[in-house]
Each structure stands twice: as C-alpha cells, then as structure tokens.
Amino acid sequence: MPAIVLNISTNAHKECLDLTGAVRQAVRDSGIKDGLCHVMVLGATAAVIVNENDDPNIGVDLLRALDTAVPEHDNWLHDRIDNNAQSHILASMLGPSETVPVVDGELLLGTWQALMLVELDGPRQLRRVSVQLIAGQ
Amino acid sequence: MPAIVLNISTNAHKECLDLTGAVRQAVRDSGIKDGLCHVMVLGATAAVIVNENDDPNIGVDLLRALDTAVPEHDNWLHDRIDNNAQSHILASMLGPSETVPVVDGELLLGTWQALMLVELDGPRQLRRVSVQLIAGQ
C-alpha cells in the first residue's frame, strides 16, 4: 500500500502540533492488523517526535530548551543564505520521523505518548507528512 | 506476528539499561530470518538508544551531558504539574525507539553497539518496551 500524505498548515514560527488523531485514522482506514507505522515530515526544518500532549506546555518547554542549547543566531554559515540554520540543526537533532507499532489494528502508544509535528521554521501553509504502513507476516 | 512487550524495572532516577540480550532472544524466538526489529519504550519520560555498553561509563557520561545541555529545573512550565519537564524534554531529544536490521536470524549491530533503555524519571517498577519484528520478502 502506498504512503498516505497528510497536508498540514502551521501557525507559528515554532510550535508542536498533535498528529495522533490523523495517524490513528490512517491506520484504521488501512485495515492493517499488525505491523509498523512510519510517520515522517517531508521538510528539512521540521521534525516528528513522540511525547506527552495532555499538558501542551511540554512542547513549549521543549522548544525553549532547544533554543537555549542551540542559539537561533550564532554566526551560523547557513544564515548567510536562508537565515534559518538553527531550524535545520534542530531538525537533525530531533529527526524527521518516528516509527510506532501497530497491534490489533491500533497504534501501540503509552498512555501519555502522542505523535507530534515540530514546526521549527514556520508558519508554513503546507507541511507534508508521510504515513507509511507495513504489515507484519 | 504481534509485538512482544518486555516488562522492565528500573533502579535509579536516571540510568541506562542494556536491552540487547532480551531483544536478541525475542528475534531468535520469532524465527524471523531477514527484516527489521523495532524497539520502543511505551512511556514519555524514557528513551531507547544504541551505543557502546562495554564501558558502562558511556551511559554515565551521556546522562551528565544531557543534564548540562538541559537543566533539570529552569522554570519549566510542566514542572508546575509533574516536576519532571526535563525528563520529557530529554525523552523527545533521544527518541522513544530504535530500529535495527535482522539478517540471517540475528540483529545486525556493530561490534560496539548495544540497544539501551534510558530511564529519565525513575526508578519505575514497570517500563514496558515493545519489540516489533517485520519480515522482509
């Protein structure tokens, strides 16, 4: 089965957006029973993570911690071209994708785990997120 | 084949625990010859990494480096609720899962690579770790 691509718009320069509902729906629509679900943002200045979203301030704390560990501007060479070097650096540190098991037709996540898109260079009208499902034997 | 769930207890607030033996056994028990092995902790304040464990001090160094890059307390908003914001931040930075190839019925790891559970908010009586195996064609 080919990858599903979710089209998502982001609203802030940096923010965390919950993808869990949309990915759960893609899993159900696929009819897959057991396997893996791979979720990847198709851009080099955003990331996909797993974390708690019951308290959305966790995403706010994460973004502030990353801003402190890697300053937004620090004579980065890439800033001379696009002025968004920090977005690329943080995207590589967090990674573009997460993979989650599918068991009995559902995502296998802990009670407090959500799939989140991390926008690092927004707002953007279109962030494409691939959802690729692989069935086990 | 459905995911196997390993039940693991942790012993310290922060520590690295070697999962390689348990995951190797799950691969052998499955009978899978070639494919992928996905290992994921089902909690938002722990992580799974790959690193050397022949010198267990690498895990100690890693935990100290993370504590320096992201202070345990720094007026994090989530600390007002659970006082464990740093654990969530570091869990997102390291990521909850790793995927390793299976070749000829065995995990394909470099000589110095081990699969490790990183406890970031322990000790916990129960950390659930999913092992999902997918056979290639």
Added chain:
Amino acid sequence: MPAIVLNISTNAHKECLDLTGAVRQAVRDSGIKDGLCHVMVLGATAAVIVNENDDPNIGVDLLRALDTAVPEHDNWLHDRIDNNAQSHILASMLGPSETVPVVDGELLLGTWQALMLVELDGPRQLRRVSVQLIAGQ
C-alpha cells in the same frame, strides 16, 4: 531480501557525508515498489541524519552546534579509556539510523532532504552502513 552493506571511508575527524545517491541506487537495484528503507551506520561513534545538503555548510553548522552543546573534553569518564566520549554521546543524541518511505520505486524525501552519514570520530577507512528494504503488502 538481506541487508545491503555500503563500505564508506571518511576523511576528517568530524564531517557529514551524503549517502542519498548510494541509497537511491540500492532502492532501484532491489526492485522494491512500496515500503520502507532503513539506513543504519554499524558503529557507535557515527550517526545517520536527514537534512539539507544543497548548502553543505548546514553540516558544518550542525557539527559546531553539537560541539558547543557537548564539549569534546569535560572530564568524561570514558575519555580515560578511549578519549572519544563526546563522539559516543553525540552518536546517541543523533541516533544511528533513519527510515525513509519507498513509493513507486523511489525514496520519498522532501526537496531539501538528503540522507547523511555523520562521522564523529574519524577519519576511518571503513564505516559500514546497512541499507535494509522492506516491501509493503
């Protein structure tokens, strides 16, 4: 189908090397139409990331940011043995692997996304990189 192993030599103590062409070729040679492509370095002092390589300075910026966040020497315990603790720490933070969808026989990457090997303790004559392909149903 068993994993393909790419043999790569690195040229500097730290550097980012583009793997995209070699991985694309492995996907085409496999004949796989839809599925996942898992790329993993089989060493504990290197990493695989996805980022832009049209401006190679992004890799230079990334390596400097990591050097600042985690100093090369800071009384790390593992430095007493191998003097490369920082390489192990950064390898765990970036992670050894990335997984990318395969759609219509090609890697599904964004316009600015490249698969990169990050050497953190080179130069090395031989870095082995596994490419494991899994077809979807």
